[in-house]
Amino acid sequence: MPLMQSQKSLPLNKQTWLAGLAAALVFSVMLVLYVDTLLPGLVGGDAGEMQYAPPILALTHPTGMPLYIFVGHLWAELVPIGSVAYRMNLLAAVSGAAACAALAGFGSRLHGSVIGLAAGLTLGVGTTFWSQAVIADKYAFNALLVVLVLGLAALWSRQRRDAGLILLSAVYGLSLLHHRTMILFGPGLAALVIYQERWAVLHRWRRSLLCGLLVFGPPLVVYPLALPWLEGRGLDPYLWRPQTLGGWIDWLLERHIVQQALQTEDLPDYLAGYARTLAGDYSVVVIGLALVGLAALARRERAMFLLLA
Secondary structure, eight states: OHHHHHHHHSOHHHHHHHHHHHHHHHHHHHHHHHHHTOOOSOOOHHHHHHHHHHHHTOOOSTTOOHHHHHHHHHHHHHOOSSOHHHHHHHHHHHHHHHHHHHHHHHHHHHHOHHHHHHHHHHHHTOHHHHHHSSSSOSHHHHHHHHHHHHHHHHHHHHHOOHHHHHHHHHHHHHHTTSOGGGGGHHHHHHHHHHHHHTTHHHHTHHHHHHHHHHHHHHHHHHHHHHHHHHHHTTOOSSOOOOOSHHHHHHHHHOHHHHHHHTOOTTHHHHHHHHHHHHHHHHHHHHHHHHHHHHHHHHHHOHHHHHHHO
């Protein structure tokens, strides 16, 4: 508690400077570690697809991940280091380090530099996280989007500034152009805004409309335009060729995958597996500290606790 109080009492410019310093330090440390252990060349599976598709603007497996395709294409063109395969592995390393840095920066702004540094470094050295930061898959980039969305939500929930809510909406809208799991944050974010704003959501309808456009605009515009264009280039390594609206909807939804994910009979086993993975990656001590922090959040910032829960 004293740490949080001292952080809140800092002048805003000094608080921002300390948060930036923490983020830069964590980014530098984690990037050095990831680059030192980076896969040097070609890989198989989804990571191999992510080495192949972005540089040549090809269609990937559903949901196409247009944001990563275009970011990866620019990265492969502008970063003249090693082979194209190595560059795409390097993009994952930079994304993973940036996710850790963003967590350190947000943590410093919200709870103090010591907590921010500890959070960023702890995330980065987890076995599973590290494994995705040294290979050209989409998960390190998705982790960066998750941290940005949650961090911006936490800042807005505390400061309640219109600019913060608009920025959160824009970043979340862009995140929907990557991995489908970002959809799962939607109900929690909506509940957070309604909990904090109450009737202001309706009274300030122009702001609410702008935020809605920023959230729903990117997926409603980019997917119908980008995916058929990428498919029309004929460079993807798969046999599917959706041509109709219904075909594209089936392709995007991958109903058999979604239905499989919604099965509940194996849920206890899955949760137990996740718990074992977390304990193996971060130890029971870190998990215990995280639970203590979550309990403290429930007392002091109930809205953010509800979002995380």
